[in-house]
Amino acid sequence: MEKVVELSGVQKSFGKVRALKDVSFTVNAGEVVGFIGPNGAGKSTTIRTLLGIIKRDSGNATIFNMDVWKQSLDIHKRISYVPGDVSLWGNLTGGEIIDLFIKLHGNGNKAKRDNLIKRFELDPRKKAKSYSKGNRQKVGLIAALSVESDLYIFDEPTSGLDPLMEAVFQEEVARIKQAGKAILLSSHILSEVERLADKVVIIRNGEIVEIGTLDALRHLTRTTITIETEGDVAVMADLDGVHDFNQTDHHAIFSVDNAFINSILLVATKLGVRRFEAVPPTLEDLFMRHYEG
Amino acid sequence: MKEKFARWDILFFQYLKRDWKKILIWILSLGLFSSGFVPFFNEMSEGEGLIAMYETLQNPAMIYMIGPTSINSAGDYTLGAMYAHEMLLFSSLFAMIISALHVVGHTRKEEDLGLTELVRSFQIGRQANSLATIVETILINGLLALLIGSVMISFDAYTITIEGSFLFGASIGMAGILGATIALIMAQIMSSSSGATGSTLGIIGLLYIIRAGTDVTNIEFSKANPLSWTYLTFPFTENDGSFLIYAAVFCLVMVIIAFTLEGARDMGSGYLPERAGRDHANQSLLSISGLFIRLNKNVMISWLVAFAIMGAAYGSIYGDMQGFLESNELIRQMFVSTGISVEVSFTSTIMMIMIILVSILPIAVVNKLFNEEVQLHLSQIFATKVTRSHLFWTSIGLSTLAGVIGILLASLSLAWTALSTMTQQSPLNLTSFIGAGLNAFPSVLFFIGLAALTLGWAPRWGKAIYVYLGYSFLLNYFGSILDLPKWVSRSALHSWVAHMPLDSFEIGSFTVILMISLCLILIGYSGYIRRDLLEGA
Numbered sequence: 001m002e003k004v005v006e007l008s009g010v011q012k013s014f015g016k017v018r019a020l021k022d023v024s025f026t027v028n029a030g031e032v033v034g035f036i037g038p039n040g041a042g043k044s045t046t047i048r049t050l051l052g053i054i055k056r057d058s059g060n061a062t063i064f065n066m067d068v069w070k071q072s073l074d075i076h077k078r079i080s081y082v083p084g085d086v087s088l089w090g091n092l093t094g095g096e097i098i099d100l101f102i103k104l105h106g107n108g109n110k111a112k113r114d115n116l117i118k119r120f121e122l123d124p125r126k127k128a129k130s131y132s133k134g135n136r137q138k139v140g141l142i143a144a145l146s147v148e149s150d151l152y153i154f155d156e157p158t159s160g161l162d163p164l165m166e167a168v169f170q171e172e173v174a175r176i177k178q179a180g181k182a183i184l185l186s187s188h189i190l191s192e193v194e195r196l197a198d199k200v201v202i203i204r205n206g207e208i209v210e211i212g213t214l215d216a217l218r219h220l221t222r223t224t225i226t227i228e229t230e231g232d233v234a235v236m237a238d239l240d241g242v243h244d245f246n247q248t249d250h251h252a253i254f255s256v257d258n259a260f261i262n263s264i265l266l267v268a269t270k271l272g273v274r275r276f277e278a279v280p281p282t283l284e285d286l287f288m289r290h291y292e293g
Numbered sequence: 294m295k296e297k298f299a300r301w302d303i304l305f306f307q308y309l310k311r312d313w314k315k316i317l318i319w320i321l322s323l324g325l326f327s328s329g330f331v332p333f334f335n336e337m338s339e340g341e342g343l344i345a346m347y348e349t350l351q352n353p354a355m356i357y358m359i360g361p362t363s364i365n366s367a368g369d370y371t372l373g374a375m376y377a378h379e380m381l382l383f384s385s386l387f388a389m390i391i392s393a394l395h396v397v398g399h400t401r402k403e404e405d406l407g408l409t410e411l412v413r414s415f416q417i418g419r420q421a422n423s424l425a426t427i428v429e430t431i432l433i434n435g436l437l438a439l440l441i442g443s444v445m446i447s448f449d450a451y452t453i454t455i456e457g458s459f460l461f462g463a464s465i466g467m468a469g470i471l472g473a474t475i476a477l478i479m480a481q482i483m484s485s486s487s488g489a490t491g492s493t494l495g496i497i498g499l500l501y502i503i504r505a506g507t508d509v510t511n512i513e514f515s516k517a518n519p520l521s522w523t524y525l526t527f528p529f530t531e532n533d534g535s536f537l538i539y540a541a542v543f544c545l546v547m548v549i550i551a552f553t554l555e556g557a558r559d560m561g562s563g564y565l566p567e568r569a570g571r572d573h574a575n576q577s578l579l580s581i582s583g584l585f586i587r588l589n590k591n592v593m594i595s596w597l598v599a600f601a602i603m604g605a606a607y608g609s610i611y612g613d614m615q616g617f618l619e620s621n622e623l624i625r626q627m628f629v630s631t632g633i634s635v636e637v638s639f640t641s642t643i644m645m646i647m648i649i650l651v652s653i654l655p656i657a658v659v660n661k662l663f664n665e666e667v668q669l670h671l672s673q674i675f676a677t678k679v680t681r682s683h684l685f686w687t688s689i690g691l692s693t694l695a696g697v698i699g700i701l702l703a704s705l706s707l708a709w710t711a712l713s714t715m716t717q718q719s720p721l722n723l724t725s726f727i728g729a730g731l732n733a734f735p736s737v738l739f740f741i742g743l744a745a746l747t748l749g750w751a752p753r754w755g756k757a758i759y760v761y762l763g764y765s766f767l768l769n770y771f772g773s774i775l776d777l778p779k780w781v782s783r784s785a786l787h788s789w790v791a792h793m794p795l796d797s798f799e800i801g802s803f804t805v806i807l808m809i810s811l812c813l814i815l816i817g818y819s820g821y822i823r824r825d826l827l828e829g830a
Contacts, residue, residue: 052675054826076677080676081672081673087669087670089588090485092578092587095572096578100578100579104579104580104581105677105678124572125570125572126570153676
C-alpha cells in the first residue's frame with residue numbers, strides 16, 4: 001500500500017519541555033488511522049509538525065514522500081485540515097469563511113459545499129462570533145470536506161457536535177475512505193475511532209506506545225466475562241488466566257487473557273451455565289490500561 | 294438590589310489580588326509622570342523664564358495643544374500656574390485612557406472571552422462584576438490622586454501649595470473616573486470589546502478636540518465639556534474645586550445609566566443591532582489581501598478618519614495664530630528676529646506630531662498578523678498552499694499603504710483648513726504641507742520595520758513598539774517647551790528626520806532611514822518564514 005504519511009523518530013522540544021520524544025508511524029492510502037492519547041500527550045504538536053507550522057528538531061517526517069517542512073506548499077495543495085479548536089473571525093459570516101477557505105485551498109466543489117451546509121444544518125448567514133463551538137467546528141469541517149484532497153487530517157473533529165452531526169461526519173469519512181484517501185483522525189471519542197479506524201496509534205508523553213489494528217490490539221488484552229451458573233462459580237477464580245474475579249452468589253464477573261478462553265469454557269460447561277456474556281475489550285479499556293499502567 | 298450585586302465584594306478583592314502589579318505600575322508611572330517634574334519646572338521658571346513661557350503659551354496654537362491658564366498677565370504667572378498649565382490636561386488625558394482600557398478589559402473583554410458566563414454561574418449577582426470593576430477603578434484613581442498630591446508637596450517648592458497639590462491630584466484622579474464611566478457605558482452599548490475600546494477612545498479624542506476649539510474661541514463653552522472639568526479647576530491659582538463636584542455628579546449619573554443599560558440587556562449582546570450577513574463570500578474577500586483588508590477595515594477606517602479630523606483641527610487654528618501675532622508685539626519680535634515665520638515653525642512641529650500618530654495604524658496592521666496567529670484564526674490557512682511569505686508581504690504591503698494614505702490624509706486636511714483659515718499672507722502653500730508629510734514617510738516605514746522585526750523574531754514584543762512611539766511623541770510634543778539635553782532628544786527617531794518646512798529636505802537622512810527600515814523588514818521576513826508559529830503554544 002502507498003504510504004501517505006511517514007514519521008520516524010520525530011522529536012520536538014519547546015524550551016526545556018520535550019513535547020515529542022520519539023514519534024514514528026505511517027498512514028497509508030485508503031486507511032483511517034485513529035490517533036489517540038490524553039491531553040498534552042503530543043497529538044496536536046505532531047499534527048502541527050506534519051503541517052509545517054512548527055519545525056521538528058530531529059527525525060524524518062514526510063507526506064506524499066515530501067519533507068513536511070521544506071516542501072510544505074506542494075503538500076498543502078493536496079491536504080485538508082480541521083483544527084481541534086476552530087477559531088474564526090467574529091465579524092465574518094460562516095458562509096464567507098467557508099468560501100474563503102475553499103478558495104485558498106483550491107479544487108472546491110460548490111454543490112458539495114451547499115449540500116454539506118444543508119446536511120450539517122449550519123446557518124451560513126450568521127456572524128461567526130455568535131456560533132457555538134459545535135457550529136464553528138461545522139464551518140471547519142464543511143470547508144475541509146468541500147475540497148478534493150488526498151490526505152485529511154482531523155484534530156478532534158467532532159468535539160462539540162451533537163450525535164446526529166457526528167453521524168454525518170462519520171458518513172463523510174467513510175465516503176472519502178472509499179475513494180482511497182488517507183485520513184489521520186485524532187480523537188478523544190473512542191467509540192468514534194473504534195467505528196472508523198483501521199489502525200490505532202496511541203501516544204503518551206510524546207512517545208508512541210502502541211500501534212496496530214484494533215483486532216491485533218484486542219488480542220493483547222483480556223475479555224470481560226459475565227457468567228451465571230447452577231453450581232458454585234467460585235472454582236473458576238483459581239484458573240489460569242483469570243483476573244479481577246468478582247462473585248455475588250451464582251453470578252461472577254472477571255476478565256480473562258484471550259489465550260485461556262478455551263480452558264475457561266471447558267470448566268464452565270461443567271457448572272451448568274445459565275447465562276454467559278463475553279465482551280471484547282473496548283478501546284477505552286485499552287486506553288485505560290496504557291495510561292494507568 | 295441584593296440580587297443584582299450579590300457578592301460583588303468577592304470579585305472586588307479578587308481583582309485587587311489579580312491586578313496588584315498592574316495597579317502598582319499604573320499608579321507609580323502615571324503618578325510620577327504627573328507630579329515629578331516640579332524641580333525641572335522650578336529651574337525653568339528662574340529669571341525671565343516665567344514671563345517668556347507665559348507669552349509663548351498665549352499662542353492659540355499652544356492653548357489648542359495644552360490648554361489655557363487662568364492668569365491674565367505675565368507678571369502674575371507663577372511656578373504653580375505654569376505646572377498646572379502645562380501638565381494637567383495631558384496627565385488627565387492619560388488617566389482617562391488608562392482607566393477606560395482597564396474598565397473595558399474587566400467588563401466587555403471578559404464577556405467576549407466567556408469568563409463572565411462562568412462567573413455568573415456561581416452565586417454572583419448579574420451586575421456584581423461591573424460594580425466591582427468601577428469600585429476598583431475609583432479606588433485606584435483615589436490612590437493616584439493622593440500620591441500625586443503628596444509627591445508635589447514633598448518638593449516644597451514656592452507656590453506649590455498643599456491645597457493646590459491635592460486639587461491637582463484630585464483633578465487627575467477624577468479624570469480617570471470620568472474615563473472609566475464613559476468606558477462602562479460603551480461596554481454596554483457596543484457588542485464587542487474592540488468596539489467598546491474604540492468608541493471610548495473616540496469619545497475622549499472628540500472631547501479633546503472640542504475643548505481645543507472652545508478653549509481658543511470662548512472658554513465659557515469649555516465649561517460644558519467633561520474633559521475640561523479637570524483643568525478648569527486651575528490648581529495653584531483659582532483652586533476651584535466646584536468642577537470636581539460637577540464631575541462626580543456626572544459620573545454618578547453615567548454609572549446609573551450604565552447599570553440600567555446592563556440590567557436590560559442579555560449577556561454577550563449590545564444595543565447596536567446585528568444584521569444577518571451574507572451566505573456566500575464576495576469575490577473581493579476571496580484572497581489573502583482581500584481577507585486582510587476586511588480584517589483591518591474597521592481599524593483602518595476609524596484611524597484614517599481620525600487622522601483627517603486631526604489635520605483639520607490643527608489646520609483650523611492657523612487663522613487665530615496669525616491674529617495673535619498681530620496683537621502680541623513681544624512674540625512677533627521674537628519671530629522676526631530669528632527670521633522664521635510662526636506658521637512655518639508650527640507646521641514643522643505639528644507635522645511631526647501627526648506623522649507619529651499616523652505611525653500607529655501601520656504598526657497595528659503588522660501586529661494584526663501575529664494576533665491572528667495566536668488566536669488560531671489562521672490554523673486552517675497555514676494548512677493550504679498559501680505561503681508564509683504571502684501572508685508576511687501582504688501585511689507589510691497593506692501596512693505601508695495605510696501609512697501613505699494616513700500621511701496624505703493628515704497633511705491634506707491640515708493644508709486645506711490651514712490655507713483657508715489664514716487671512717494674511719503666508720509662505721506656506723499646498724506643496725509645502727504635502728512635501729513635509731511625504732518627507733516623513735521613512736519614519737513611518739521605520740516603525741513598520743520594527744513591527745516586522747518583532748513579528749519575525751520576538752512576536753510577543755510587538756506591543757513594545759508603541760512604547761517607543763509614545764516616547765518619541767512625548768519628546769516631540771514637549772521637546773520645544775522643555776529644555777532637554779541633546780542626547781535625550783536624539784533618542785527619538787523623529788529628531789533625525791528633517792523638520793520640513795522649517796528645515797529643507799535632506800536626501801541623506803531620508804535615504805538612510807529608508808534603507809534601515811527596508812533592512813529591518815527583510816530581517817523580520819527571514820525570521821518569520823523560519824520560526825515556529827505560536828499556535829496555542
